Amino acid sequence: MRGLRYMKIRPARLSDLPAITEIYNEAIRTTTATFDTEPKNEAQQLEWFRAHDGRHPILVAELDGSVVGWVCLSKWSDRCAYSGTAEISLYIKEGFRGKGIGRKLMEAIDAEARRLGLHTAILRIAEENVASLHLAERFGFRHVGVMREVGYKFGCWLDVHIMQKMYLEAKSPQNLKAEVSAECPDTGTESSEKRP
Numbered sequence: 001m002r003g004l005r006y007m008k009i010r011p012a013r014l015s016d017l018p019a020i021t022e023i024y025n026e027a028i029r030t031t032t033a034t035f036d037t038e039p040k041n042e043a044q045q046l047e048w049f050r051a052h053d054g055r056h057p058i059l060v061a062e063l064d065g066s067v068v069g070w071v072c073l074s075k076w077s078d079r080c081a082y083s084g085t086a087e088i089s090l091y092i093k094e095g096f097r098g099k100g101i102g103r104k105l106m107e108a109i110d111a112e113a114r115r116l117g118l119h120t121a122i123l124r125i126a127e128e129n130v131a132s133l134h135l136a137e138r139f140g141f142r143h144v145g146v147m148r149e150v151g152y153k154f155g156c157w158l159d160v161h162i163m164q165k166m167y168l169e170a171k172s173p174q175n176l177k178a179e180v181s182a183e184c185p186d187t188g189t190e191s192s193e194k195r196p
């Protein structure tokens, strides 16, 4: 592998989707990093790609013309009040892990989160994933809690750690309103739905 100085991190293009899918499907088949259990097909991936807008970018790491990893910000929820919250997903191609690519992609998505004025980011990390837990802590994510045995994969019940990073600690209602109002005009009104 050529040195990381030759690696380019850039927004994903539709033509990257087969490589992104290959990386993700390998993780589905062989790791507990994702709780998906069936490989994704082209149509599912296209829908996923199109659900990522300017506020929810997908970035890829390209080395020698090949995509060797990707990272994205995804909506945490379709409910409007969550519009300042995103979840980070990060996957490095098998054979390229442990070489610093994950760290570079985290740096890039962390910068994007700041640029986009994201309020907070969440990572859900399965208990076995020490590399991800380490990486999250390194980037200032705090351990919020553990959801006990919420996943079952490869014959085991698995805990999931919730890690969170605050980008804007806006406790002032004025700030909060300014931040979310563009996407979520009715945040001031009481929702008829009582669930978070």
Ligand SMILES: CC(C)(COP(=O)(O)OP(=O)(O)OC[C@H]1O[C@@H](n2cnc3c(N)ncnc32)[C@H](O)[C@@H]1OP(=O)(O)O)[C@@H](O)C(=O)NCCC(=O)NCCS
Pocket (backbone or CB within 6 Å): 027, 031, 033, 034, 089, 090, 091, 092, 093, 096, 097, 098, 099, 100, 101, 102, 103, 104, 123, 124, 125, 126, 129, 130, 131, 132, 134, 135, 138
């Ligand atoms: C987890 C993952 C994204 C990390 O990316 P990576 O390129 O392998 O990691 P890096 O080489 O950039 O290392 C990042 C840090 O984690 C540490 N690390 C890497 N692999 C590790 C391991 N197996 N155990 C403990 N720490 C590890 C590195 O030492 C480095 O720490 P440092 O920055 O303090 O030096 C990658 O291994 C991966 O894609 N794994 C499978 C999918 C996955 O788990 N995705 C995340 C879902 S939450």
